[in-house]
Amino acid sequence: MNELVNSIRERYLGTLDKISAAAKRSGRGAEAVKLVVVTKAQPVETARAAVGAGCLILGENYAEEGVTKIQSLANFSAVEWHMIGHVQSRKAQMVAGNFNFMHSLDSLKLAKRLDRFCAEAGRVLPVLLEFNVGGEESKGGWDASDESRWAELSGEFSEIFSLPNLRARGLMTMPPLGGDAGASRPYFIKLRRLRDFLSSRFPQVDLGELSMGTSSDFEVAVEEGATYVRVGAAIVGARHYNTENA
DSSP states (O other): HHHHHHHHHHHOOOOOHHHHHHHHHHHHOGOOOOEEEEEETOOHHHHHHHHHHTTEEEESSHHHHHHHHHHTTTTTTEEEEEEEEEEOOOGGHHHHHHOOOEEOOOOOHHHHHHHHHHHTTOOEEEEEEEEEESSSTSSSSSEOOGGGGGGGGGGHHHHHHTTTEEEEEEEOOOOOOOOOOGHHHHHHHHHHHHHHHHHHHHTOOOEEEEEOTTTTTHHHHHHHHHSSEEEEEHHHHHOOOOGGGG
């Protein structure tokens, strides 16, 4: 275990150094960017080692897998657990009752269910709105690939922003896969512009957070304004997929 902890710590600190350099290039301080260490498809032991290495924000894609880890590591109260993957409506209660933050709110229906379950649990859940800025059919989120249709999205968001047990904090995206890191830049720029557009439409809502960038392109994401980056394999190693989690 000590060897795993040391290995993760080395990669974690190296990633923080890269984030700091990228933030400096964009005229920001390193403190403006938060690193989510993605432990999806990793055993509990790896998540435990990540915490031992100093990782304090862990990201999960699957509700059941995430809750298992949250319960197993319940004595580490300083750790924040972030849901970063698609959540089926029937699993909204698990997310509402266990996670500290959600990056992947992708529908009004899900928002209403989360709000109801948060009310029952006596919790308020910070959320990010997920957008599909590349227009890919395989990607989740509201379709924001056509800028001329952004105004049409506003109706649903007005209702989401009024839900008392959710707190919209910003936007999230996953750009199309493939190509080098630079290929993601236009999509990060588009998400930032969409955030500015929605902020102008809803000035009463603080949408300052931008969750964008993964192991392959997080430095570019930071250069374009990311406040959260989601890095997994580059820190905790290759994943061990279990299709039952999907």
